[in-house]
Amino acid sequence: MTDLERQLTQLGRELDWPPTPDLAIPIRARVTPAPVARRRPAIFRRSFAIALAALLVLAGGVFAAVPGVRHSVLDFFGLRGATVERRDHLPPAPRPRPPAVGARTTLAHAREVLGFVPLVPAAAGPPDRVFVDGRVPGGRLSLEYRASRDLPEAKSTGLGLLVDEFRGDLNPEYAQKMAGQATRIEPFTLDGEHAIWVAGAPHFFFYRAPGNAFEERRLRIAQNVLLLEHGRLLVRLEGAFGRARAIEVARSLGAPASKRKK
Amino acid sequence: MEDRPPHEAELLARAKRGELDAYEEIVRLHQTIAFRTAWVITRSSADAEEATQDAFVKAHAALPRFRDGAPFRPWVLAIVANEARNRVRSAGRRAGLALRVAEERRPDDAVPSPEAALLDSERREQLLAAIERLPDGAREAIACRYLLELSEEETAAALDCPRGTVKSRLSRALERLRAELGEEVQA
Numbered sequence: 082m083t084d085l086e087r088q089l090t091q092l093g094r095e096l097d098w099p100p101t102p103d104l105a106i107p108i109r110a111r112v113t114p115a116p117v118a119r120r121r122p123a124i125f126r127r128s129f130a131i132a133l134a135a136l137l138v139l140a141g142g143v144f145a146a147v148p149g150v151r152h153s154v155l156d157f158f159g160l161r162g163a164t165v166e167r168r169d170h171l172p173p174a175p176r177p178r179p180p181a182v183g184a185r186t187t188l189a190h191a192r193e194v195l196g197f198v199p200l201v202p203a204a205a206g207p208p209d210r211v212f213v214d215g216r217v218p219g220g221r222l223s224l225e226y227r228a229s230r231d232l233p234e235a236k237s238t239g240l241g242l243l244v245d246e247f248r249g250d251l252n253p254e255y256a257q258k259m260a261g262q263a264t265r266i267e268p269f270t271l272d273g274e275h276a277i278w279v280a281g282a283p284h285f286f287f288y289r290a291p292g293n294a295f296e297e298r299r300l301r302i303a304q305n306v307l308l309l310e311h312g313r314l315l316v317r318l319e320g321a322f323g324r325a326r327a328i329e330v331a332r333s334l335g336a337p338a339s340k341r342k343k
Numbered sequence: 344m345e346d347r348p349p350h351e352a353e354l355l356a357r358a359k360r361g362e363l364d365a366y367e368e369i370v371r372l373h374q375t376i377a378f379r380t381a382w383v384i385t386r387s388s389a390d391a392e393e394a395t396q397d398a399f400v401k402a403h404a405a406l407p408r409f410r411d412g413a414p415f416r417p418w419v420l421a422i423v424a425n426e427a428r429n430r431v432r433s434a435g436r437r438a439g440l441a442l443r444v445a446e447e448r449r450p451d452d453a454v455p456s457p458e459a460a461l462l463d464s465e466r467r468e469q470l471l472a473a474i475e476r477l478p479d480g481a482r483e484a485i486a487c488r489y490l491l492e493l494s495e496e497e498t499a500a501a502l503d504c505p506r507g508t509v510k511s512r513l514s515r516a517l518e519r520l521r522a523e524l525g526e527e528v529q530a
Contacts, residue, residue, distance in 0.1 A: 086489060088462060088466065088470060089490060090492060092467060092471070093489055093491060093492060095462065096490065102392050104370060104395055105370040109367045112363065112400055
């Protein structure tokens with residue numbers, strides 16, 4: 082290296098370069114959904130559907146051989162982002178355990194990293210804890226509310242209210258439920274959006290991460306749940322509350338961005 | 344947060360599997376050099392920011408094609424420089440290099456190599472002025488290789504030319520610079 086080259090190197094170190102903006106967060110917001118999920122969702126969905134079909138055929142075969150046991154899946158309900166199946170036979174109950182909610186963060190940070198604007202139910206006030214799971218295309222937001230007089234504790238979560246939000250349009254079958262015959266499954270329309278109220282007997286619930294097949298260890302017992310399409314989002318409210326209270330909380334999320342005119 | 348940053352190869356493997364945390368970490372590791380490279384080409388902070396963002400987004404989309412074990416920095420710098428050049432072409436004009444020496448930061452921020460004494464202020468102004476007078480291509484080569492301390496491979500990626508060409512372009516650029524400085528060619 083010549084003197085001049087050394088001096089140039091030194092000059093570079095002493096220069097007042099324009100400050101580098103923090104690009105990691107805006108870039109992260111733009112790269113959701115993850116390439117793996119974006120590139121191959123159809124294949125994974127299909128392989129999962131085939132696996133599920135195979136399982137059901139197998140189960141059907143087994144059940145058919147047992148007197149009094151009929152088809153496994155009695156009914157099927159679908160929203161964009163969530164499915165609910167009614168079965169006459171459920172897998173063995175998993176032990177109750179806390180929901181897997183991702184990394185703890187703040188609402189402000191969640192706003193930066195999620196592929197949607199987080200909705201906070203005004204009827205429940207600001208959440209006690211905020212979590213983001215970035216492994217889901219568009220990200221998944223979880224808002225936790227401690228139990229209170231208005232929001233009694235749900236045994237399934239140990240919380241008064243758990244709100245999950247994710248992009249249903251990017252994750253068409255992400256939230257999946259299996260319910261037995263004692264569980265009420267009521268599809269209805271809430272202010273023009275499709276919704277399902279699942280209550281009564283506890284049911285099983287799992288998120289199927291993109292690219293992952295169903296795993297029984299992900300099963301979780303859920304209490305009363307309102308599933309709601311909200312614009313591009315799928316919102317899931319879980320608690321020990323009744324349907325009217327769930328609807329009140331859901332309405333306080335505000336109108337979906339597409340309908341916000343007034 | 345106190346953990347040591349995982350090795351880049353591991354981060355890349357995780358990012359390839361779709362982990363956004365890992366990609367965010369990769370961006371943080373390289374954003375400064377990427378932004379400065381873009382700035383050397385565009386000479387505008389706004390354009391450099393946009394170019395760097397777009398480049399990292401494109402790089403993420405191209406990750407499945409990124410060869411395992413290959414160095415990430417030259418690869419992403421090539422994408423950054425390309426984005427930056429596209430902006431220069433569309434902007435159609437360039438400001439001067441307009442770099443200044445960070446006087447107030449020098450005592451704790453500058454990390455002088457032991458063999459190189461700090462430059463005196465007169466020499467710095469002289470060098471900067473001479474760099475300003477260089478043609479665009481020569482100035483970019485000098486800025487990438489010496490001011491930003493990119494490797495030859497990275498400089499080649501940023502200048503979008505073969506590595507062999509970098510050597511000859513640099514040697515011509517240094518000659519021009521010496522001429523601008525009114526100095527004889529040194530051995």
